[in-house]
Amino acid sequence: MIIKANSPEDYIRQTPKERHDALNTLRQVIRTNLPEGFEEGMQYNMIGYYVPHSVYPDGYHCDPKTPLPFMSFASQKNSINLYHSGIYAKPELHDWFVNEYPKHCKRKLDMGKSCIRFKKIDDIPYQLIEDLVQKMTCDEWINIYESALKKK
Secondary structure, eight states, X not given: OOOOOSSHHHHHHTSOGGGXXXXXXXXXXXXXXXXXXXXXXXXXXXXXXXXXXXTOTTOBTTBTTSOEEEEEEEEOSSOEEEEEHHHHHOHHHHHHHHHHHHHHOSSXXXXXXXXXXXXXXXXXXXXXXXXXXXXXXXXXXXXHHHHHHHHO
């Protein structure tokens, strides 16, 4: 399900009405807890949170015109998905999230490398997401990103 939107508000408006509350709540949780330095906008046809060029002028190595991606979420056909690059790039953060998840949700964790899928929107663990969002600063993300690039 690809949504062509110009803003986060436009994106949410284009999703099924029964998802609006969950998407708006998820957006508010992220915006309220996002560390300083990150910005919200549209990236890759999703609501994205990234390091703007004003903070990290080099941008994303795959396309330097694109701000450095960090986190995003999307309404997919069968789920709402949260993508968090820090979970993929920092094993300690991944392990923390996997261990904390059962304390916040009765359902089995449905997760890929950086993608967390929520098939039942009533079970989105907003408190856990709030904690996750606060776990990585903009500077830490830039350092992890640059360290990974230097290894290549």
